[in-house]
């Protein structure tokens with residue numbers, strides 16, 4: 001019985017340690033996160049990806065429906081005059097769901113929330129009418145802070161105004177592409193999370209607190225078998241390279257274990273011609289066997305294809 005009493009003391013100490021550590025795990029980050037202000041990276045990610053990228057009722061089959069468009073504006077959409085400096089805006093056409101920062105400004109964190117509501121008028125944005133957002137700079141408590149600006153309220157720019165002056169090459173479908181990234185399981189091999197190790201010398205800086213406010217899902221990945229992609233657009237910004245590598249990674253990396261994603265091209269190429277995958281494959285086999293000098297040309301993709309979104313997303317990861 002004496003031994004059993006000691007056992008009870010040990011149990012209490014153990015319960016206290018476990019309970020205490022669970023309290024810290026559950027309560028501490030929860031109270032701290034609401035004070036963390038969203039960084040520019042978090043604002044860009046929210047605005048470019050929209051409300052949700054994983055499974056959700058707006059896009060149950062992960063087709064990239066209902067996603068915002070990034071537009072590099074060089075012309076003022078109201079006056080049609082060239083602008084002094086190009087600016088990036090995010091167009092939410094009628095019915096596109098808003099990201100969580102717009103729906104629940106509290107997730108933007110101290111300073112960003114106040115400026116986005118008071119100067120950016122984000123609470124006036126209406127999903128049924130659509131809206132155009134940008135990241136603007138303001139001052140909060142003497143500090144420079146980035147906030148979300150609802151340009152539809154502050155400048156009167158509607159989604160139609162902006163789409164009217166935007167050329168296809170000014171438009172980024174990174175939001176749709178992030179859905180492709182999630183759906184295709186790129187995260188089985190790639191992470192979006194350089195670690196606080198020598199990693200950053202190769203893959204760029206690890207993310208900071210505040211870089212993920214309102215992002216869902218984060219697509220960190222868990223088990224890395226391939227390069228980290230959080231900053232891939234900074235080290236590799238060639239659309240042509242991306243096209244070849246996604247059509248068949250072996251075109252540029254002979255021993256790559258990465259699967260080919262040629263089916264993301266869809267049935268038709270940029271000029272509306274049907275893509276003959278069987279012919280391509282036969283010619284590629286001849287190239288592999290040394291029967292021809294060059295591999296067959298990779299078809300150009302249609303501007304509404306899934307691969308376009310995926311490449312836009314890769315190039316947006318700066």
Ligand code: HEC
Pocket residue numbers: 180181184185186187188189190225226227229232236249253256257258259261310314
């Ligand atoms: C089976 C594992 C695997 C999967 C799945 C996979 N990749 Fe890769 N990926 C690799 C490997 C290995 C490399 C490095 C060798 C190479 O370039 O092919 C790579 C390289 C890349 C690169 C070039 C990275 C750099 O540092 O320049 C990009 C971009 C990329 N992958 C994107 C994707 C995307 C997007 C998907 C999903 C559509 C995907 N990968 C799916 C294994 C994978």
